[in-house]
Amino acid sequence: MHPRHLLAAVVVALIWGINFVVIDIGLEHFPPFLFTALRFTVAAVPAVFFIGRPQVPWRWVLAVGLSIGAFQFGLLFLGIHLGMPAGLSSLVMQSQAVFTMAFAALLLGERPGRWQIVGMVIALAGMGLVALDYGQASPLLAFVLVLAAAASWALGNVATRKAAPPDAFKFMVWVSVVPPLPMFALSLLVEGVGPDLQALTRVTFPALFSLGFVAWLSTLVAYGLWGMLIRRYGATTVAPYSLLVPVFGMSSSALVLHEKMSGIAIASAGLVIVGVALTSGFGQKLTGWQRARTAARYGAGHDVE
Secondary structure: OOHHHHHHHHHHHHHHHHHHHHHHHOOOOOOHHHHHHHHHHHHOOOOOOOOOOOOHHHHHHHHHHHHHHHHHHHHHHHHHOOOOHHHHHHHHHHHHHHHHHHHHHHOOOOOOOOOHHHHHHHHHHHHHHHHHHHOOOOHHHHHHHHHHHHHHHHHHHHHHHOOOOHHHHHHHHHOOOOOOHHHHHHHHHHOHHHHHHHHHHOOOHHHHHHHHHHHHHHHHHHHHHHHHHHHHOOOEEEHHHHHHHHHHHHHHHHHHHHHOOOOOEEEEEEHHHHHHHHHHHHHHHHHHHHHHHHHHOOOOOOOOO
């Protein structure tokens, strides 16, 4: 990977990691469903009026908009609002790699490899430790909501793979058009007109900063860069850099929000990161490196199987 593109991958992970802290700050002002609706409204308008069609069937725009937009972020924001720590949320969201592998097998007929299955088991063990540690002092509902958000993200990944958009930025703008109406409606029904009006009429600078960060930097800029990198280098090469997201998320949460990590949480983070790494292709790379070393030692014509 070119050094400039390597830096871009790290910057995307940094933005997505810090994003969890920014979400926590925004939720101090906005109700979670209203915050979700505003995020995608600001991301879509006015950009949607200056770009062409998404160049994919509209059913995929709707599917990704609902799964990644409405469900993923609606559930994530609600989970953090109900008490799920921002840093821990950044870790739990990485379970989307395991869900993506499972949904791809069920819906697309993609058979997971040996290393991917091993990685899934390790990551699930890490998730179990997270649930055990978090559930000792807090209700599990917030954790389950964030886990459901990761599953929604995975469904969106599968839909995006089927859609295969030629322009990731343009696709993301159109995807952002889908969530606002259902999320505004849900906010009015669940959160109420009064709290929504109060949040909209008494906007503070931290609230505006949070909204701008999650709408423009996290949604349009980061997803646009990520899509460009995947088109250029392929998902197998780019996806492992998402493992930096919980590193940045947990460290920035500790620094800004003063969140503390227990020994069990740190151990579970290690398990999840290793498991996701294996499901993302590191296992196959390890096998390839081993075969290359064996071939170099014994000669290219030697049978290394």
